[in-house]
């Protein structure tokens with residue numbers, strides 16, 4: 162019997178999940194998937210997977226007699242669908258019913274009783290456990306806990322996509338299969354697979370309990386999972402490898418992207434701090450885009466229909482912010498519209514550090530933008546402490562900053578912009594350093610936050626190369642700042658602000674007329690080789 166791990170169902174017999182329904186009925190529905198009545202189910206099953214591809218019988222409460230009886234019934238069903246039945250923890254039950262294999266924890270029963278061809282799955286919550294399981298002869302690993310889940314609260318550790326990716330990377334030479342487990346549902350399955358992928362090894366599937374077992378329609382739920390896991394998420398980054406003269410090649414394209422942004426006139430939905438909202442709205446208008454400020458998460462389902470971008474800027478976080486952000490991120494992710502995350506003051510307080518973790522595990526960000534302290538916090542560096550929202554004294558040299566941006570982008574499979582006197586933007590492959598801008602930008606509150614919003618506008622207008630989109634926005638912005646600061650009437654930050662808005666408007670007007678002269682010879686960028 163083939164071992165296809167792509168949609169792995171783990172059963173649960175507790176009343177909260179079964180809701181009075183018969184376990185065997187739920188499992189058979191999930192095996193069927195959403196086939197049309199009248200079509201020969203068995204014939205179709207052999208051609209394409211439309212339902213679950215593995216079933217694990219997991220029952221923590223019943224005695225051995227009931228386990229054997231139920232496992233036998235389940236096995237009759239799974240055999241009809243040519244899908245393996247594995248038994249959780251109990252090798253003796255698996256042997257008694259002739260099941261195809263077992264799933265064991267790190268400390269569960271020995272394998273001695275099992276036939277040689279039995280399938281053996283072993284749980285792994287860290288690299289050491291994964292290596293031990295492989296050495297013990299596992300055919301596949303149950304890697305988790307992906308996300309905290311009410312289905313099982315006594316899990317060892319929540320490792321998220323970053324932890325899963327690190328395990329996959331370290332075992333990439335092993336031919337062992339892998340499934341992720343814990344908190345996986347229709348809203349996050351594609352992202353789990355996408356963001357857990359390491360360069361040489363990806364997940365073979367997802368293991369699900371409640372999202373199928375507790376679903377009102379387990380058949381439809383299984384079918385939806387199959388559709389989702391077969392396709393990449395709508396926000397997937399288009400892979401790019403650096404060209405011979407990458408920086409020069411990108412510079413050629415920037416004026417075209419700025420023109421495109423002006424033509425598209427994108428809407429950007431800002432969930433932004435109250436200190437800078439007015440300034441950021443004016444910057445957005447000046448570049449020819451439309452801002453809307455809405456901290457109310459439920460509004461996102463309507464606002465995302467305009468196919469603009471969402472900006473999450475947690476500068477003035479409240480007790481309600483995170484749940485509102487998560488609702489909005491979900492709406493934009495589902496539609497594949499760009500989401501920018503500005504983790505303002507990420508290292509300043511315990512609450513903000515927790516929010517960073519919650520948000521990064523709760524959705525996909527096309528761009529994470531921040532100063533050195535914020536990007537280090539997003540990376541998960543321990544001991545990052547910010548005083549307020551400033552980055553504090555830098556501890557990294559230029560190569561290290563570039564490497565940090567590259568590594569975070571590579572891990573999250575997105576684009577990262579680390580801002581400072583030199584900005585570093587990376588998509589995990591290419592790293593570009595930008596030296597444009599003016600010190601006045603550092604003297605006016607909101608100028609950093611506005612880069613998040615502007616990036617959202619450019620990501621909306623140009624989706625096929627997210628790094629190029631972000632770079633184009635930074636260059637338009639920072640060249641406008643240079644032009645403003647050069648005006649003879651600008652004497653400091655106060656007179657700089659109106660001049661800056663004017664200069665953004667001047668560039669936008671020129672770009673709208675197809676005039677690229679504002680850009681000629683102005684970009685100060687170089688590719689950083691690491």
Ligand SMILES: Cc1ncc(COP(=O)(O)OP(=O)(O)O)c(N)n1
Pocket residue numbers: 169171217219249250264265266267269282283284285302303304305313340342368
């Ligand atoms: C596919 C899969 N992965 C992990 C587990 C967890 O197994 P275990 O660590 O043995 O914990 P319990 O299931 O016994 O609570 C699993 N069951 N399936």
Ligand SMILES: Cc1nc(C(=O)O)sc1CCOP(=O)(O)O
Pocket residue numbers: 171284303304305306307310311312313316317342343344345368369370371372
């Ligand atoms: C059985 C199990 N094992 C886990 C682990 O982390 O090892 S999490 C888990 C329960 C997963 O349930 P749901 O899909 O409803 O979140």
